[in-house]
Amino acid sequence: xxxxxxxxxxxxxxxxxxxxxxxxxxxxxxxxxxxxxxxxxxxxxxxxxxxxxxxxxxxxxxxxxxxxxxxxxxxxxxxxxxxxxxxxxxxxxxxxxxxxxxxxxxxxxxxxxxxxxxxxxxxxxxxxxxxxxxxxxxxxxxxxxxxxxxxxxxxxxxxxxxxxxxxxxxxxxxxxxxxxxx
Amino acid sequence: xxxxxxxxxxxxxxxxxxxxxxxxxxxxxxxxxxxxxxxxxxxxxxxxxxxxxxxxxxxxxxxxxxxxxxxxxxxxxxxxxxxxxxxxxxxxxxxxxxxxxxxxxxxxxxxxxxxxxxxxxxxxxxxxxxxxxxxxxxxxxxxxxxxxxxxxxxxxxxxxxxxxxxxxxxxxxxxxxxxxxxxxxxxxxxxxxxxxxxxxxxxxxxxxxxxxxxxxxxxxxxxxxxxxxxxxxxxxxxxxxxxxxxxxxxxxxxxxxxxxxxxxxxxxxxxxxxxxxxxxxxxxxxxxxxxxxxxxxxxxxxxxxxxxxxxxxxxxxxxxxxxxxxxxxxxxxxxxxxxxxxxxxxxxxxxxxxxxxxxxxxxxxxxxxxxxxxxxxxxxxxxxxxxxxxxxxxxxxxxxxxxxxxxxxxxxxxxxxxxxxxxxxxxxxxxxxxxxxxxxxxxxxxxxxxxxxxxxxxxxxxxxxxxxxxxxxxxxx
Numbered sequence: 001x002x003x004x005x006x007x008x009x010x011x012x013x014x015x016x017x018x019x020x021x022x023x024x025x026x027x028x029x030x031x032x033x034x035x036x037x038x039x040x041x042x043x044x045x046x047x048x049x050x051x052x053x054x055x056x057x058x059x060x061x062x063x064x065x066x067x068x069x070x071x072x073x074x075x076x077x078x079x080x081x082x083x084x085x086x087x088x089x090x091x092x093x094x095x096x097x098x099x100x101x102x103x104x105x106x107x108x109x110x111x112x113x114x115x116x117x118x119x120x121x122x123x124x125x126x127x128x129x130x131x132x133x134x135x136x137x138x139x140x141x142x143x144x145x146x147x148x149x150x151x152x153x154x155x156x157x158x159x160x161x162x163x164x165x166x167x168x169x170x171x172x173x174x175x176x177x178x179x180x181x182x
Numbered sequence: 183x184x185x186x187x188x189x190x191x192x193x194x195x196x197x198x199x200x201x202x203x204x205x206x207x208x209x210x211x212x213x214x215x216x217x218x219x220x221x222x223x224x225x226x227x228x229x230x231x232x233x234x235x236x237x238x239x240x241x242x243x244x245x246x247x248x249x250x251x252x253x254x255x256x257x258x259x260x261x262x263x264x265x266x267x268x269x270x271x272x273x274x275x276x277x278x279x280x281x282x283x284x285x286x287x288x289x290x291x292x293x294x295x296x297x298x299x300x301x302x303x304x305x306x307x308x309x310x311x312x313x314x315x316x317x318x319x320x321x322x323x324x325x326x327x328x329x330x331x332x333x334x335x336x337x338x339x340x341x342x343x344x345x346x347x348x349x350x351x352x353x354x355x356x357x358x359x360x361x362x363x364x365x366x367x368x369x370x371x372x373x374x375x376x377x378x379x380x381x382x383x384x385x386x387x388x389x390x391x392x393x394x395x396x397x398x399x400x401x402x403x404x405x406x407x408x409x410x411x412x413x414x415x416x417x418x419x420x421x422x423x424x425x426x427x428x429x430x431x432x433x434x435x436x437x438x439x440x441x442x443x444x445x446x447x448x449x450x451x452x453x454x455x456x457x458x459x460x461x462x463x464x465x466x467x468x469x470x471x472x473x474x475x476x477x478x479x480x481x482x483x484x485x486x487x488x489x490x491x492x493x494x495x496x497x498x499x500x501x502x503x504x505x506x507x508x509x510x511x512x513x514x515x516x517x518x519x520x521x522x523x524x525x526x527x528x529x530x531x532x533x534x535x536x537x538x539x540x541x542x543x544x545x546x547x548x549x550x551x552x553x554x555x556x557x558x559x560x561x562x563x564x565x566x567x568x569x570x571x572x573x574x575x576x577x578x579x580x581x582x583x584x585x586x587x588x589x590x591x592x593x594x595x596x597x598x599x600x601x602x603x604x605x606x607x608x609x610x611x612x613x614x615x616x617x618x619x620x621x622x623x624x625x626x627x628x629x630x631x632x633x634x635x636x637x638x639x640x641x642x643x644x645x646x647x648x649x650x651x652x653x654x655x656x657x658x659x
Binding site for chain 2: 020040044053058083094098107123128132135141145146
């Protein structure tokens with residue numbers, strides 16, 4: 001997605017499909033034809049679709065791992081600091097750093113931070129919340145969250161040419177190709 | 183583009199029996215219309231039984247407000263708690279509610295990892311159940327504090343007294359376990375709802391609904407890149423929730439097991455608490471799913487396949503619980519420890535013998551009927567058994583908390599526990615809170631995960647497990 005594109009003129013061209021298989025096939029052909037700036041829109045996750053449009057690295061797992069390690073170290077560190085430094089007192093002769101007793105809370109902190117990162121990190125990387133997006137200007141796009149599948153080739157693509165791209169997409173779908181206005 | 187195609191009418195709601203997860207005649211559009219239709223129907227068209235159930239639940243909720251107000255005004259003395267039974271109903275109810283929540287996480291997380299096809303239709307429903315059950319659970323330890331307005335003292339935060347909580351205590355572990363569990367369950371539930379809110383935004387006929395769902399959907403547009411990150415995040419959440427759910431009830435059992443009281447100080451508690459939690463949770467799923475699917479005619483979506491599978495899980499976890507009871511009894515005899523063997527003998531024959539007999543009948547004897555397929559497929563029988571298991575699991579916590587506390591090492595400190603009317607009012611009041619939230623949820627939020635049902639349906643059509651939809655007249659004509 002080209003976020004720097006000006007909010008006027010054409011955002012891209014959009015083709016509509018009735019099944020995920022048709023969309024997957026079209027996405028593969030579009031990628032093979034050299035287009036790179038494109039996105040597909042589906043009412044449910046479609047296996048292999050992100051791959052087909054050339055999107056491979058999502059970094060969600062790495063972000064969650066980082067957050068989880070932070071939670072783990074931070075959680076244990078907090079308990080260590082509390083019971084050894086900030087508020088050290090002798091409980092029935094147990095060592096100040098009685099680390100086995102700290103494991104449950106350390107675990108909970110690990111899970112908590114990982115989960116927060118998984119959700120908020122995922123939405124942030126997706127650029128959500130984002131109330132406005134040019135694709136919503138296509139009236140038929142309302143069905144992208146129900147039973148239709150869309151492929152949008154964006155105007156920012158170096159190969160993009162309004163007429164030739166339209167011709168190319170028209171050959172893939174039996175529906176009319178729509179202009180996506182910014 | 184032309185999409186004024188013929189719209190397929192929603193097929194009749196037929197239960198396809200115990201072998202299928204979806205009624206016949208659906209495609210990805212009709213399942214969406216069917217689930218969203220419950221939310222879109224005008225308020226006056228809401229099934230009548232829903233109104234009665236909601237009115238009853240709401241009345242009980244008022245009981246909670248009254249009893250909580252009275253408690254705050256008078257103090258915990260309005261309850262029947264005494265020394266030595268200082269925990270009383272509050273902790274019984276806390277453990278019961280949090281256990282009920284566990285089935286939701288099990289269905290949404292563990293069954294996702296195990297790729298169980300029957301989880302899809304009921305996961306949202308049971309996640310909501312988790313959330314509301316944890317809300318009820320979390321209330322009890324705080325009400326039980328005596329000075330509930332100081333509940334934040336439980337958290338480690340810098341304060342002018344330079345005091346910190348005790349990290350070696352399982353009670354502090356509990357604070358972290360339960361608050362993390364509540365947070366992660368909420369996140370899991372809301373994350374699953376975002377794509378469905380987008381569907382609601384796009385299919386609603388009312389402007390205010392489109393605005394409302396538009397805000398809730400965060401502008402979700404179903405981009406393949408978004409789905410790719412979303413699925414990874416969802417999978418990770420499932421992977422995180424799986425050990426989390428096991429850890430939560432383990433930590434709850436540590437509240438007991440780490441003490442030295444006979445009847446509590448036992449290593450079997452963590453696994454047997456977790457199994458009991460799932461047992462009671464599935465019982466509650468069945469208790470709620472049977473009326474809901476009847477009121478809203480969701481027989482084609484929540485099918486006998488779901489209910490029978492839930493019944494089987496109930497039977498299986500019930501047997502683990504039975505093993506737990508047997509081992510408790512065996513070890514108290516085999517250990518040769520006089521306090522242990524007295525505790526168990528007292529549990530069976532002491533002043534609370536009736537609760538033990540009821541526990542064994544509700545949790546072990548009666549659920550054995552579920553071995554019979556005819557019983558599992560009989561909605562009335564299943565509903566009654568699920569209610570009995572709910573009662574049984576509450577009794578289990580009653581037996582553990584009350585009978586263990588009332589006779590400890592020294593006969594001079596023995597006592598009896600008599601719940602007061604406010605104990606009962608608080609407990610029944612939380613059932614009101616739980617059911618109020620649940621009935622509001624099934625009516626005003628898509629109760630099944632629409633995008634997951636679509637995904638599942640497409641997958642089943644692909645593998646031939648579900649017939650492809652009959653072709654419609656050509657589009658664009």
